[in-house]
Amino acid sequence: MVSSNAPEALSSIPSSEIIVVGGGAVGVGCAYALAKAGRTDILVVERCGDVGAVTTAQGAGLCGQVRDSVERTKLAMHSVRTFRELQASSVKPDWHETGSLRVALGARRAEEFRRLRAVAVEAGLEADLINSAEAKRRFPQMDFQKASAILWCPTDGYMTPRAVAASYRHNAEKLGVRFSTGTALEDVLVKEGRVRGVKTDRGAAECGWLVNAAGAHAHHIAKLAGLVLPIFPVRHEYFVTVPMDGLTPELPCFRVPELTLYGRVRDGGLLLGGWEPQSCHLDPGAFDLSSEAPPVVTDWPVLSSFEDSFASLFPSARAAEKSWVGKGWPTFTPDGRFIIGESSRVKGFVMAGGCNAHGISGSGGIGKLLVESMLDPNPSEYVRSLSPDRFTEASFDWDDARRRSAHVYETYYGV
Numbered sequence: 001m002v003s004s005n006a007p008e009a010l011s012s013i014p015s016s017e018i019i020v021v022g023g024g025a026v027g028v029g030c031a032y033a034l035a036k037a038g039r040t041d042i043l044v045v046e047r048c049g050d051v052g053a054v055t056t057a058q059g060a061g062l063c064g065q066v067r068d069s070v071e072r073t074k075l076a077m078h079s080v081r082t083f084r085e086l087q088a089s090s091v092k093p094d095w096h097e098t099g100s101l102r103v104a105l106g107a108r109r110a111e112e113f114r115r116l117r118a119v120a121v122e123a124g125l126e127a128d129l130i131n132s133a134e135a136k137r138r139f140p141q142m143d144f145q146k147a148s149a150i151l152w153c154p155t156d157g158y159m160t161p162r163a164v165a166a167s168y169r170h171n172a173e174k175l176g177v178r179f180s181t182g183t184a185l186e187d188v189l190v191k192e193g194r195v196r197g198v199k200t201d202r203g204a205a206e207c208g209w210l211v212n213a214a215g216a217h218a219h220h221i222a223k224l225a226g227l228v229l230p231i232f233p234v235r236h237e238y239f240v241t242v243p244m245d246g247l248t249p250e251l252p253c254f255r256v257p258e259l260t261l262y263g264r265v266r267d268g269g270l271l272l273g274g275w276e277p278q279s280c281h282l283d284p285g286a287f288d289l290s291s292e293a294p295p296v297v298t299d300w301p302v303l304s305s306f307e308d309s310f311a312s313l314f315p316s317a318r319a320a321e322k323s324w325v326g327k328g329w330p331t332f333t334p335d336g337r338f339i340i341g342e343s344s345r346v347k348g349f350v351m352a353g354g355c356n357a358h359g360i361s362g363s364g365g366i367g368k369l370l371v372e373s374m375l376d377p378n379p380s381e382y383v384r385s386l387s388p389d390r391f392t393e394a395s396f397d398w399d400d401a402r403r404r405s406a407h408v409y410e411t412y413y414g415v
Helices: 025-036 068-086 108-122 132-138 159-176 215-224 300-310 363-375 383-387 400-408
Strands: 018-021 040-045 100-104 127-130 148-153 176-180 184-191 193-200 205-213 236-241 253-256 259-266 269-273 323-329 339-342 349-353
Touching: 025 205, 025 349, 025 363, 040 100, 040 159, 068 108, 068 184, 068 363, 100 108, 100 132, 108 127, 132 148, 159 176, 176 236, 184 215, 184 236, 193 349, 205 215, 205 236, 215 349, 236 300, 259 300, 269 300, 300 400, 339 363, 339 383, 349 363, 363 383
Parallel strands: 018 040, 018 205, 040 176, 100 253, 205 349
Antiparallel strands: 100 148, 127 148, 184 193, 193 205, 236 269, 236 323, 253 259, 259 269, 339 349
């Protein structure tokens, strides 16, 4: 989908210190983070006519900070700080800091919640175990009688994904970042082991750094530079109902891990999504750089299973009329970690991909990691662990990597 209000693309693309390929939340967020760090000679190249028009536009928009490690929790906290910062600008990400409820239904999950709360406390994130009565006060329409534990995080929230990309763009442009939308990348120019520039359908341009934030096409961009990276698109779906009584924008987001479900209020209706135990995923070799990933055909049996599972906690969800279905191809990696940083094999080629469904909500933190990987002469051990070298400098079996990437999706809420 192309916005009718999208600014015109540059008639030819200028050489730049840094070229970012991909105008989704991750790419534009990385450009914003780099510009804030003082690197403003940046060009963002996006094939669509506007930013945030492909996978980003299909995102559900929840942002949760509770994670199983201090590093991941602090990154999510940085994303929330970024959304607050953007919300204060004239082009807003539509950030709603409503808090979130994480609901456990069994003893094993309740124990996990206690561990998660301990991690949150160590990271400096406010998170509390609350009783069913308090949860009911915060979300009156939901039945918490079956809950064995409820974890409340008051600073979680949600945003409108495409508005996030637009806000990043506006604020990046204020810092000097340029954008060339409606511009298709055709080749990555590499000479003597270093990126030298790009070739597009609007001409060629030199660069010192190329940031690959191309989402479902990140594998193809890496291949142009001579790198094979296991980045696999996996189908994800959710639905939104028509407006329902009592559902207001201030109600918290929610997650029910044992049912593999999450949701929030959207436009007065219920947004409900989930993680499928048998995923539908793609080999990126099934399509090429010049084409879109195959369209996602709505899987009504899967969406109906989400509704049936959630009815035990939210009876009015059953048979509610649907107004919209969100569906797309977020990308996953075999180890469930981002691929961020410069390749040692092709200097100047920098990855910002394989986001494992955290691209939009984690875009602020991803930008922070990217800046550290590129500009800090001594990046942290955690940042170094995300390098694309972990795949390019070691052998791996492609089919096994595909299966393991799908497994990351299928066990997203695994204990």
